[in-house]
Amino acid sequence: MNNVLEIDGLTKTYDRFKLDSISFALPEGSIMGFIGENGAGKTTTIKLILNIIRRDKGNIRIFGRDNLAADADIKQDIGVVLDDISFPDSMTPRNINQFMRHIYRNWDQNTFFNYLDRFGLPQRNELKSYSRGMKLKLSIAVALSHQAKLLILDEPTSGLDPVVRDEILDIFLDFIQDEQNAVFLSTHITSDIEKVADYITFIHQGRLVFVEETNELLNRYGVLKCGPQEFEKLEPGSILGYRKNRFGVEALVERARFKGYTVDDASIEDIMLFIIRGEKQ
Secondary structure (H helix, E strand, O other): OOEEEEEEEEEEEOOOOEEEEEEEEEEOOEEEEEEOOOOOOHHHHHHHHOOOOOOOEEEEEEOOEEOOOOHHHHHHOEEEEOOOOOOOOOOOHHHHHHHHHOOOOOOOHHHHHHHHHHHOOOOOOOHHHOOHHHHHHHHHHHHOOOOOOEEEEEOOOOOOOHHHHHHHHHHHHHHOOOOOOEEEEEOOOHHHHHHHOOEEEEEEOOEEEEEEEHHHHHHHEEEEEEOHHHHHOOOOOOOOEEEEEOOEEEEEEEHHHHOOOOEEEOOHHHHHHHHHHOEOO
């Protein structure tokens, strides 16, 4: 299996923030969820991948090629949805179609207009009349209309209702049925990631916490619930994070180390919150 995206030792330093030597790889035919709190470095990473900003150190390879040396060719095969739509409010989808025909050599206007119809987006209305959700759906339509092999998505389902979000996720799953395609999905909606992601990359304060297969991650971790006295008897260092409440203690643990205990399933959101906000032993 080849990797569509490879990041090795990626570093970017600002006055008050550092993306600190992160590394991961996205295999073809898969979806990677990219998670972390606000300010963790997710958007910085995406901007570095797209050469919107320049890295200080490290390497980025897309389709096996350096993203700086082969920038123009690589971008022909990437579909991008960022948190903010980049088209002027005075444009209409029909204007965008004409514009994109000159940008992407594989632009397919039939595919584009089919997505507009599917998403219920009026073709002749200026974007200033579009809601945030409509603009996001338009960005997704653009990203999917030039035979991209890699989708890079920053909060693509934010602001969409659950029915439309589910439809968009199905489109991403359809996209990777061609096993050479891949999706890199950054989002705060962790339930979406649980539905579709094959891998999860978690960064916190600019540092890599883990890269895991989703199923293995959810099978490995669980939430142990116990009383304060029982908690004090647990082996030091066996708890990844805990929080106390009036009923006792909840702790994120590796299931294999707590056989014989009652350990509930942990969601991706649970894992994030215990690691970021939970107290440490």
